[in-house]
Amino acid sequence: MAPLTRISAGGPAVQPDYAAKYYSQRSTDGGLIIAEATNITESARGVYGAPGIFTQEQIDAWKPITQAVHDKGGIIFLQLWHTGRLSHPSLQPDNVLPVSSSTNMPIDESRQTLTQDGMFLFDGINDRTDQYGGSVENRARILVEVIEEVLKGVDSSKVGVRLSPYNKTCNQQDPDPATMYKYVFEKLSEYDLAYAHIVEPRGFHYENELTPKEGATKFFRQFYKGVYMMASGFERNNSIEVVENGDADIVASSPTLIWSSGLN
Structure with missing residues (x-):
């Protein structure tokens, strides 16, 4: 779910x-x-x-x-x-x-409190000029440091990461999400996490003209070597197809679990 x-x-x-x-x-x-x-x-x-x-x-x-x-x-x-x-x-x-990502905050405190990494990853939001802004590596740095901090106290099998590469909600913009998240998924592959969870730009996550023709899930699959989960806009039949094709290992569902009869 x-x-x-x-x-x-x-x-x-x-x-x-x-x-x-x-x-x-x-x-x-x-x-x-x-x-x-x-x-x-x-x-x-x-x-x-x-x-x-x-x-x-x-x-x-x-x-x-x-x-x-x-x-x-x-x-x-x-x-x-x-x-x-x-x-x-x-x-x-x-x-x-x-x-925000531009706030002059202690980065050590940011790592310890798991400050929202999404605002660092998007080029259109992150306007920092220090080691946490600018290049792909710099914008991903806080995410990497947070993961490494968490893994000091929690086994990697209990840690997952959820990403929305093409999310435009709340004016999240990036001119080249493919390059940014290719690096992120390759970096995440180093940590043997429980899963990486990608969200397609559908529904609440507005469609993005930069989304690869084959979809975000299939495109980024080649860059992540661990358990790969996807979500957004999938029902039972096409979920089975996604898994059988190897585009994802797990498909997360939600709408039917909200309105199904017999559930409160």
């Missing part, structure tokens, strides 16, 4: 009691759930009601959810989220302006 952003955690960003039932109903033996986008710090918030995992109360609220999935024989990952420049002062501590 692909991550499905929900806004039911209220102001404290604490998952409600019924969230365990929600995830349990969508769990199957051996199935993989990537849980909804979850804030990693108070300043990460970009939408009211999204859950967090930066206080003990929030952590405790996630425990019955993960247990409910495990009781069904399922596996669950958490999508860690920092909305960066997309936030609003009303959601920030003391109503300060949200951070």
Whole structure:
């Protein structure tokens, strides 16, 4: 199941009691759930009601959810989220302006808090002039450093990365996504991660005229050597075709898991 952003955690960003039932109903033996986008710090918030995992109360609220999935024989990952420049002062501590890639922030702190790497990868957003801006290698540097920092305390089999190379949502622009993300996928191949998850530019992720004719999933497959997951706009039949053709190892689904009868 692909991550499905929900806004039911209220102001404290604490998952409600019924969230365990929600995830349990969508769990199957051996199935993989990537849980909804979850804030990693108070300043990460970009939408009211999204859950967090930066206080003990929030952590405790996630425990019955993960247990409910495990009781069904399922596996669950958490999508860690920092909305960066997309936030609003009303959601920030003391109503300060949200951070962006150009913010003069301590990079050591950025690595430790997993600041949203997407705003560094896109050339149209990242206007830094230091070692984190400019070249492909520099723009990918923060992502690489975050991964290496995380892997100091977490086995690589428990870490995945989700990327949207051709995402134009919220004015994310890059004149050459193919070159940028070719480098990123080749770099990710060095870490033996649980998966790399690519999102096609469909639906909420507006279509991009720069998308390769064969689609982003198939194009970038050649550059990534690990478990490769894709999402966006796939149903059962074409999902099977994608896997059988070797274009992806896993297809993440979401719409039917929202509206199917019998699910809350």
